[in-house]
Amino acid sequence: MPKTILKAINWNRLQDEKDLEVWNRLTVNFWLPEKVPLSNDVQSWSTLRPEERELTIRVFTGLTLLDTVQSSVGAISLMPDVVTQHEEACLTNIAFMESVHARSYSSIFSTLCSTKEIDDAFRWSEENPHLQAKARIILDKYKAGEDPLKRKIASVFLESFLFYSGFYLPMYWSSRAKLTNTADLIRLIIRDEAVHGYYIGYKFQRGVEKLDEAKRQELKDFAFALMFDLYEIEQRYTEELYDGIGLTEDVKAFLHYNANKALQNLGYEALFPPSVCEVNPAILAALSPDSENHDFFSGSGSSYVIGKAVATEDDDWDF
Amino acid sequence: MPGLVFFSSASGNTLRFVTRLFGGPGPGPQAASASAPERGLYRIPISPKEPGPDPSALTAAGGYVLICPTFADGEGRGAVPKQVIRFLNDPGLRAGIRGVIAGGNRNFGATFALAGKVIATKCNVPLLYSFELAGTETDIARVRRGLDLFWGTECSTMA
DSSP: OOOOOOOOOOTTSOSOHHHHHHHHHHHHTOOOGGGSOGGGGHHHHHTSOHHHHHHHHHHHHHHHHHHHHIIIIIHHHTGGGOSSHHHHHHHHHHHHHHHHHHHHHHHHHHHHOOHHHHHHHHHHHHHOHHHHHHHHHHHHHHSTTSOHHHHHHHHHHIIIIITHHHHHHHHHHHHTTSSHHHHHHHHHHHHHHHHHHHHHHHHHHHHHHTSOHHHHHHHHHHHHHHHHHHHHHHHHHHHHHHGGGTOHHHHHHHHHHHHHHHHHHTTOOOSSOGGGOOOOHHHHHHHSTTOOOOBTTTTBSOSSOOOSOOOOOOTTOOO | OOEEEEEOOTTOHHHHHHHHHTOSSSSOGGGGGSOBGGGTEEEEOSSTTSOOOOHHHHHHHTOEEEEEOOOOOTTSTTOSOHHHHHHHHSHHHHTTEEEEEEEEOGGGGGGTTHHHHHHHHHHTOOEEEEEETTOOHHHHHHHHHHHHHHHHHHHHHHO
């Protein structure tokens, strides 16, 4: 039997420029929870009502479960399907960063909560049927033998859609000047998930290009059907968590908006119409502070931007 | 007719935005997959080996609005794609820019659509609009209407 030749990865010979671009983005954005001064939120935490605290811990254990799934199974399940060795390297970074995310929630807990509160919330995450159901659906798609492109669809939906019922809450607290350091940490996670969803979605699109029209249609049908299934669960999960503080409808608009963005990462059109995607402006502002929506045309937002220091030190500019 | 110059990386988000902007009545939306100078549309190529838009055509068109995605890292570095920097480094091409529209993703926080701010600062033109990924229906409608208004204003100031 002839021996297979083992190939060392050569970053000076790229098959896909996007691999290096994303590798650079991922590595430059590396962070650890120890960098965020979470203890500054202790005072703020004590101003939350007991049910608000319980909700927050539950939301974070829910997010921890998804990060655990993505780190230990999701990103790794994509590796056998890679087209380039550089893509595989990017996935190792993604898998590791998901472990950093999962670990960060425990940093938040140990800073703010009692051991009993933490244990209760983890038990809740094991017993909540909606949370278990969404993680299970995704894990099912990651199984060996599934279509590699369907695995990518599931992965993008996890990265770009399923997290957002949870991410909503720290953005909401931040918009009311509560738990602002925790929100800074969550924004780092959101930034990473955006690169992950973009990159896996990009690789999905490269894969789809090679298929005939019938197969493309089948994948698109699969994607929209899976989105509907996940959305059903997300609705129930959202109601169960947020009905108590009256935020369910606000969270749902955020879900619709993010579902559309997840579909865009796969190259598809939006599913939810603009009328149900009107996210609370306070939440949008919490997501991207210091960056109001520029609409020169309608006269809203500042038009001749400038002023703020922007990183233009790039050597490539000639003027 | 004033022009629209755009750059879209292999992910195709900005291309999808421009395609829908040019969709509707008239030639098929796939016309946007490459440059369509007869419709005032010019694409900055991904590969530096391919020829870019012709400066004289853009001058003859009476200037252009640039649509550009953002690729910033966490510190805001590298926001403007290299290909767009190369395009703007050419004084003949740069001369025609009248405004910029930027793509991005709010999930990148303060660097959302940063390429638009950088280009607006560098070229001293207004940042007209920012959108996320491939844009929403609302974005498309606003930009369509806005560009009509903008060029109307531009023409009347020039007259």
